[in-house]
Amino acid sequence: MRNKVVAGNWKMNKTMAETESLLHELSAKLPDTSAEVMVAPTSVNLAAAVHMLESSAIETIAQNMHFAESGAYTGEIAADMLLSIGVNTVILGHSERRAYFGETDELLADKVKTALNKSMRVIFCFGEELEERQAGSHFEVVERQLKNALFDLPAEAWKQIILAYEPVWAIGTGETASPEQAQEMHAFIRETIAKAYDATLADLVTILYGGSVKPGNAKDIFSKPDVDGGLIGGASLVADDFIAIIKAI
Numbered sequence: 067m068r069n070k071v072v073a074g075n076w077k078m079n080k081t082m083a084e085t086e087s088l089l090h091e092l093s094a095k096l097p098d099t100s101a102e103v104m105v106a107p108t109s110v111n112l113a114a115a116v117h118m119l120e121s122s123a124i125e126t127i128a129q130n131m132h133f134a135e136s137g138a139y140t141g142e143i144a145a146d147m148l149l150s151i152g153v154n155t156v157i158l159g160h161s162e163r164r165a166y167f168g169e170t171d172e173l174l175a176d177k178v179k180t181a182l183n184k185s186m187r188v189i190f191c192f193g194e195e196l197e198e199r200q201a202g203s204h205f206e207v208v209e210r211q212l213k214n215a216l217f218d219l220p221a222e223a224w225k226q227i228i229l230a231y232e233p234v235w236a237i238g239t240g241e242t243a244s245p246e247q248a249q250e251m252h253a254f255i256r257e258t259i260a261k262a263y264d265a266t267l268a269d270l271v272t273i274l275y276g277g278s279v280k281p282g283n284a285k286d287i288f289s290k291p292d293v294d295g296g297l298i299g300g301a302s303l304v305a306d307d308f309i310a311i312i313k314a315i
């Protein structure tokens with residue numbers, strides 16, 4: 067049985083006061099759910115968020131981390147720093163990190179290994195650009211992203227990995243992949259993992275969809291058999307919207 071997950075990626079949004087207010091509202095309104103619920107505030111507010119969510123079922127996760135243990139990497143955050151404040155899960159490979167900060171599959175492979183060696187969980191993001199979908203190369207692109215960053219990991223390591231398929235053309239655009247497009251890609255991802263490892267392992271991997279998930283479309287997307295939840299951007303910044311999406315799982 068796969069875990070269901072709803073994770074809110076707050077990106078570069080919310081000051082300290084806004085973070086407090088949103089977490090307070092989310093904690094108060096969190097419905098009973100068997101799904102794991104996570105939020106990823108900006109790194110500046112992570113420690114405070116962990117503290118605020120101490121007695122809540124919501125997990126605080128990080129948006130990014132560096133591959134090195136420590137050292138001269140101005141502005142960066144190491145795995146041990148996250149662990150030391152109680153953050154055990156990190157988002158890696160988000161398309162915005164790839165596009166604006168030049169993160170490559172090879173760099174991400176290093177980051178993933180570092181996180182896993184530290185016993186952290188990784189939400190690994192990947193997905194094709196609009197031109198790649200229009201050219202019909204989306205399956206090939208996704209397969210390459212997975213292979214380059216993840217397929218030399220031992221099977222055991224996959225217990226610590228959650229995948230997040232995020233077609234770049236659907237992120238923050240209001241244009242969502244249809245539930246059928248999401249299902250088609252998620253099934254392909256599972257087949258690809260089954261080929262690289264085996265069907266039992268593939269069946270156990272939680273695969274999230276991300277890209278303009280809103281209260282109005284969450285139920286349809288989450289109803290697909292290979293969609294195990296969502297990585298939510300914009301809608302996770304509004305308590306009632308995020309709560310409605312959690313209720314939809």
Ligand SMILES: O=C[C@H](O)COP(=O)(O)O
Nearest residue numbers: 075237238277278299300
């Ligand atoms: O990490 C979240 C994704 O980038 C989705 O963002 P969005 O829900 O604003 O489209």
